[in-house]
Amino acid sequence: xxxxxxxxxxxxxxxxxxxxxxxxxxxxxxxxxxxxxxxxxxxxxxxxxxxxxxxxxxxxxxxxxxxxxxxxxxxxxxxxxxxxxxxxxxxxxxxxxxxxxxxxxxxxxxxxxxxxxxxxxxxxxxxxxxxxxxxxxxxxxxxxxxxxxxxxxxxxxxxxxxxxxxxxxxxxxxxxxxxxxxxxxxxxxxxxxxxxxxxxxxxxxxxxxxxxxxxxxxxxxxxxxxxxxxxxxxxxxxxxxxxxxxxxxxxxxxxxxxxxxxxxxxxxxxxxxxxxxxxxxxxxxxxxxxxxxxxxxxxxxxxxxxxxxxxxxxxxxxxxxxxxxxxxxxxxxxxxxxxxxxxxxxxxxxxxxxxxxxxxxxxxxxxxxxxxxxxxxxxxxxxxxxxxxxxxxxxxxxxxxxxxxxxxxxxxxxxxxxxxxxxxxxxxxxxxxxxxxxxxxxxxxxxxxxxxxxxxxxxxxxxxxxxxxxxxxxxxxxxxxxxxxxxxxxxxxxxxxxxxxxxxxxxxxxxxxxxxxxxxxxxxxxxxxxxxxxxxxxxxxxxxxxxxxxxxxxxxxxxxxxxxxxxxxxxxxxxxxxxxxxxx
Numbered sequence: 001x002x003x004x005x006x007x008x009x010x011x012x013x014x015x016x017x018x019x020x021x022x023x024x025x026x027x028x029x030x031x032x033x034x035x036x037x038x039x040x041x042x043x044x045x046x047x048x049x050x051x052x053x054x055x056x057x058x059x060x061x062x063x064x065x066x067x068x069x070x071x072x073x074x075x076x077x078x079x080x081x082x083x084x085x086x087x088x089x090x091x092x093x094x095x096x097x098x099x100x101x102x103x104x105x106x107x108x109x110x111x112x113x114x115x116x117x118x119x120x121x122x123x124x125x126x127x128x129x130x131x132x133x134x135x136x137x138x139x140x141x142x143x144x145x146x147x148x149x150x151x152x153x154x155x156x157x158x159x160x161x162x163x164x165x166x167x168x169x170x171x172x173x174x175x176x177x178x179x180x181x182x183x184x185x186x187x188x189x190x191x192x193x194x195x196x197x198x199x200x201x202x203x204x205x206x207x208x209x210x211x212x213x214x215x216x217x218x219x220x221x222x223x224x225x226x227x228x229x230x231x232x233x234x235x236x237x238x239x240x241x242x243x244x245x246x247x248x249x250x251x252x253x254x255x256x257x258x259x260x261x262x263x264x265x266x267x268x269x270x271x272x273x274x275x276x277x278x279x280x281x282x283x284x285x286x287x288x289x290x291x292x293x294x295x296x297x298x299x300x301x302x303x304x305x306x307x308x309x310x311x312x313x314x315x316x317x318x319x320x321x322x323x324x325x326x327x328x329x330x331x332x333x334x335x336x337x338x339x340x341x342x343x344x345x346x347x348x349x350x351x352x353x354x355x356x357x358x359x360x361x362x363x364x365x366x367x368x369x370x371x372x373x374x375x376x377x378x379x380x381x382x383x384x385x386x387x388x389x390x391x392x393x394x395x396x397x398x399x400x401x402x403x404x405x406x407x408x409x410x411x412x413x414x415x416x417x418x419x420x421x422x423x424x425x426x427x428x429x430x431x432x433x434x435x436x437x438x439x440x441x442x443x444x445x446x447x448x449x450x451x452x453x454x455x456x457x458x459x460x461x462x463x464x465x466x467x468x469x470x471x472x473x474x475x476x477x478x479x480x481x482x483x484x485x486x487x488x489x490x491x492x493x494x495x496x497x498x499x500x501x502x503x504x505x506x507x508x509x510x511x512x513x514x515x516x517x518x519x520x521x522x523x524x525x526x527x528x529x530x531x532x533x534x535x536x537x538x539x540x541x542x543x544x545x546x547x548x549x550x551x552x553x554x555x556x557x558x559x560x561x562x563x564x565x566x567x568x569x570x571x572x573x574x575x576x577x578x579x580x581x582x583x584x
Contacts (some may be wrong), residue, residue, distance in 0.1 A: 122205020
């Protein structure tokens with residue numbers, strides 16, 4: 001099963017490297033050039049030694065400088081090819097990682113909301129950043145050392161066979177022991193690196209959560225618990241890393257030991273062969289150089305195998321994200337915002353987040369164009385779920401939702417959502433200027449339109465008091481602004497977009513009463529002629545709604561106007577009475 005998973009990951013990785021095939025071919029040629037000139041050095045060195053060895057004939061001191069220059073030239077040319085190989089390896093590696101990260105962020109834009117709701121942000125960050133970096137390190141070693149290592153092994157074999165087939169056979173028979181040792185250790189490290197990667201993801205998500213929630217942590221004096229929790233998670237990562245690194249580090253000394261044995265045997269056997277006249281001193285010197293170069297790649301490749309195991313584990317976590325099911329492609333039939341009348345109908349809707357725990361069952365709602373539909377009920381009754389279904393963040397398990405007598409599943413999500421203006425209790429602002437955050441609702445809007453929208457939402461006053469007015473740069477999530485100011489900017493965004501339908505989910509929950517009354521007046525103008533869905537806990541804000549849907553346990557148990565529901569003296573009456581001492 002592990003082998004199958006590893007092959008699948010490797011196959012996906014190769015698909016990313018295909019587009020860089022020309023660079024890979026150049027890299028291979030440069031690696032070959034580096035190896036050829038590197039392997040010529042022992043031969044040239046051996047020839048120089050023979051020039052200084054009396055037993056090889058007359059000593060030729062005049063030819064020694066020329067031989068030394070040849071060795072120097074070979075070394076410089078080999079170094080040049082090695083430099084180019086390294087640069088190309090870096091370019092290919094980080095280009096591949098860039099492509100994977102780009103695909104990952106694009107995938108996140110297409111993933112089902114249910115996946116994002118069920119996976120922690122920190123773990124997704126760890127996959128895209130930490131795992132991608134570790135994967136890059138392993139891939140880089142593969143490009144820079146694996147190619148040259150294999151070519152070096154092949155090249156040294158050719159040179160050694162030409163020098164002496166007998167000693168070459170001795171080297172070839174013993175060297176594979178280092179690969180066997182490396183294989184045994186690498187098999188064990190794969191599972192350990194997987195545990196390490198998962199532990200790193202847990203630590204990242206825990207850190208992200210605690211940093212983003214520091215105010216809550218300090219408010220409730222949770223600092224000591226955070227330290228304990230962090231230390232426990234950090235210890236798990238530490239233990240997993242120690243085991244993985246320790247076992248993987250055994251590869252290098254183990255293979256070095258085998259390689260040293262090879263070198264010693266070659267030296268002893270070669271010396272005896274040299275005494276018997278089978279090889280010159282220079283030839284033995286060259287052969288010892290090749291024996292060292294021949295065993296060195298095995299040592300490097302064993303290290304590459306270990307790193308590549310870690311890289312494949314990290315790559316598997318990234319590809320797992322990329323392989324997740326995206327939202328289903330919709331029919332390519334756009335809807336013009338100008339043509340939307342806002343007639344919304346929900347027919348026999350059933351929905352649940354967890355299959356065996358139904359939340360909404362048999363829900364029927366109908367809203368004509370321009371109606372104000374208020375949705376009220378206790379926490380957990382399905383109000384926000386209803387909004388999620390209208391926006392197609394989730395699809396119903398049963399039933400259908402119609403907009404202007406058309407099933408929303410026949411409309412692309414982008415076109416459907418462009419018909420809604422949405423203001424939630426939780427604000428979302430990006431890092432950038434105030435102007436850019438308002439303009440998100442209508443990128444083509446002029447400065448005058450942006451200011452008009454801010455005035456309509458009563459945000460213009462506090463914006464002008466900021467250091468640079470509309471050009472003031474705010475941090476991620478609106479850092480530097482109060483919660484109420486953030487909500488005013490989100491309302492301005494909707495005021496600018498002027499969509500045909502509105503969804504207001506506690507849109508004024510963080511705004512003072514005086515400003516709220518002004519915004520309610522602005523909303524009243526905005527909602528004229530637009531179908532509006534208003535989720536509210538403060539029932540006084542929905543008295544003017546055309547219809548109020550009272551939800552409980554996923555069902556609409558009452559519906560009607562404010563006065564009609566009070567006269568029924570049912571569940572809505574109880575909710576209203578709980579907020580106000582007397583009912584008029």
